[in-house]
Amino acid sequence: MIHYLIASLIFLIPAGAFAFQASDPLGLVLTWQQDPASTITIDWHTGSDDRNAEVTYRVAGTGEWQTQTGTTSPYPHSDRLIHRVELTGLNADTGYEFRTGPYARTRKFRTMPTEAHRPVRFAAGGDVRHRIEWMDRMNRHVARFSPDFIVWGGDLAYADGRSDTMDRWYEFMDSMMHTLVTPDGFTIPVLAGLGNHEVLGSWYHNDGHERRQDMPPYQQDDESRERIAPNYYKLFAFPGQPGYGVLDFGNYLSIILLDTDHTNPVDGQQTEWLERTLAERTHIPNVVPNYHVPGFPSVRNPMGRTSARIREHWVPLFEKYGVKLAFENHDHVYKRTYPIRDGAVSANGVVYIGDGAWGVGTREVGREHEGQEWYLKRASSDRHAVIVTVHGNLQHLLVVNEEGIVIDEYPRTPHFDTPGRQLIPIWEKVVETEE
Ligand SMILES: [Fe+2]
Numbered sequence: 001m002i003h004y005l006i007a008s009l010i011f012l013i014p015a016g017a018f019a020f021q022a023s024d025p026l027g028l029v030l031t032w033q034q035d036p037a038s039t040i041t042i043d044w045h046t047g048s049d050d051r052n053a054e055v056t057y058r059v060a061g062t063g064e065w066q067t068q069t070g071t072t073s074p075y076p077h078s079d080r081l082i083h084r085v086e087l088t089g090l091n092a093d094t095g096y097e098f099r100t101g102p103y104a105r106t107r108k109f110r111t112m113p114t115e116a117h118r119p120v121r122f123a124a125g126g127d128v129r130h131r132i133e134w135m136d137r138m139n140r141h142v143a144r145f146s147p148d149f150i151v152w153g154g155d156l157a158y159a160d161g162r163s164d165t166m167d168r169w170y171e172f173m174d175s176m177m178h179t180l181v182t183p184d185g186f187t188i189p190v191l192a193g194l195g196n197h198e199v200l201g202s203w204y205h206n207d208g209h210e211r212r213q214d215m216p217p218y219q220q221d222d223e224s225r226e227r228i229a230p231n232y233y234k235l236f237a238f239p240g241q242p243g244y245g246v247l248d249f250g251n252y253l254s255i256i257l258l259d260t261d262h263t264n265p266v267d268g269q270q271t272e273w274l275e276r277t278l279a280e281r282t283h284i285p286n287v288v289p290n291y292h293v294p295g296f297p298s299v300r301n302p303m304g305r306t307s308a309r310i311r312e313h314w315v316p317l318f319e320k321y322g323v324k325l326a327f328e329n330h331d332h333v334y335k336r337t338y339p340i341r342d343g344a345v346s347a348n349g350v351v352y353i354g355d356g357a358w359g360v361g362t363r364e365v366g367r368e369h370e371g372q373e374w375y376l377k378r379a380s381s382d383r384h385a386v387i388v389t390v391h392g393n394l395q396h397l398l399v400v401n402e403e404g405i406v407i408d409e410y411p412r413t414p415h416f417d418t419p420g421r422q423l424i425p426i427w428e429k430v431v432e433t434e435e
Contacts, residue, residue: 023105025050026080027173030189031238036112036149036249037092040189041237043084044100045075045173052101053083060095060108076230077163084237093118095186108186112148116252119391121145125384126153126195126292126329127356132171134383134402135359139179141404142385146182151255153329154195154262154292155356161200161229169231191238191247193257195292195330195356198232203261203306225263244270246277253286253390258314260293260330266309274314278321285393287323289314294328298335298355298379301368315340318350325395327386329356332363334399335379336408345374351410353397357383382407 027045042055053070070085083101090096093113097106112120123142129135142150157172159165180188196202207218207228218224222241226233229243239245243259256277264270274289281287295310296302318326319341328335334357339349352375362381366372383402388395399408 023103024177025083025100025103026170028100028107028177028187029173029235029237030109030187031191031236032149032189032247033086033237033240034088036189036247037114038090038111039086039088040090040096040109040111041084041086042070042098042100042109043082043235043237044103045080045082046101048079048081050081050101053085055085055087055098055100057087057096057098059091060097073234076234077166078169082234086237107181108184109189110148110186112249114250116250116390116392119389120249120253121147121387121389122149122151122255123147124151124153124290124327124353124386124388125356125358126193126290126327126354127155127332127360128152128358129157129168129172129175130360132175132359135172135175136179137402138358138383138385139175141400141402142387143180143182143188144404145387145400146184146186147188147387149189149191150180151257151288151290151327152190152192152358153257153290153327153354153356154193154260155197155329155360156192156195156232158197159231160197160202161231169235173235190236191255191257191290192232192236193239193290193292194229194232194243194259194262196262198229199262200228204228204263204265205261220264220269229263242269244273246281248281248284251284252392254281254284254288256287256289258289258291260291260310261306262292266306267313271313271317275317275321278317278323282321286325286390286395287321288325288327288388289318289323290327291329292356293330294335294352294355295326296328296335296337296340296352296373296375297331297368298333298365298373298376299331299363299367302373315350323350325388325397326350326352328352328354331355332357332360333365333379334382334384334401334407335365336377336399336410337375338377340375353386353410355379357381358385359383378408380407 025044029043053072056065058065157168159168243263246256293306335355337352338345341349365379387398397410
């Protein structure tokens, strides 16, 4: 009898009384499309029944909550939705709290300083996930350095622009949302370039549709680029079309993302844009290009088509306009070159750092050229991230492997530079933290 009464009472309670709102959406991406000192772009992903595209936000711990409404668009090859809000008019170098749509969790982001009054730190790498546990692990190591942002130089989820690999994106976005949070609780913005594994057919000249002969041929326009890399162009607001771009941090740092023959040819329009972009920034002390295929590879043959094109079209511009560091990826090892100018080691040359092994299986250094390349100062088969600190015109790099151990430093602190590989535990112990 009692059971009957309880069952009847439950039946009479309106279903809405049990409505449960999840804490988190299905994915969250913070990035910038314009001034990082006064804006932020917030993307979050939901199921098809959630069309709420509002962000509520305030300066952390104080003030009135404000609301900003954005846009909702389809998530390619998926029944999910992408919601995007760009907040503008923010205070520089300030922490904000925010919530996305109806989701209960309050998160935080931080705007960037307008001037170099404090060091700015970012993590650079690429080739992000073969295995989600490798990506998670490196993300957590990086987050503990409290970087202001991350730059990924392509080969993100390894989904190849296809419709039958969407689980890879779903897991990738879940990993970003749960692991890219600093110890102080700030969600870390990401600037993501593209690589061959974002693209159907890998390269624009493969026309992107080897399996779809009914599709129109590639042209260098927005439609072709989005057709061959549909998820990349929708999931990352920056750089957006045409797939390369520059983000300026005050007058102390400019990050350039480039497309190494995936949805744009290296030469022609992109190289012309690169020259204009570099020429306009000769007064900026840190102008840092990031791209996928290396001009100075550590594993593959340096005479490979795209590597040779990068050395022909971009490297002379880097040298002409005073670039000091360029980040390369794609070869799945750690490498640092000597400073290079005019095809030789030179004290005032460009140092190329890479080669893309954030969360992928590593390869043998020099597999296609026996590791004898004159330009390789250091190279090892380590999954890694590069922690870059810039302060005014000063730059410093620490390279941390998947065990949280520093495997390289540049420039070197004098006592560090002894023969052989130095292993420095940067943390007392590696702690896997869950939210
Ligand atoms: Fe690649």
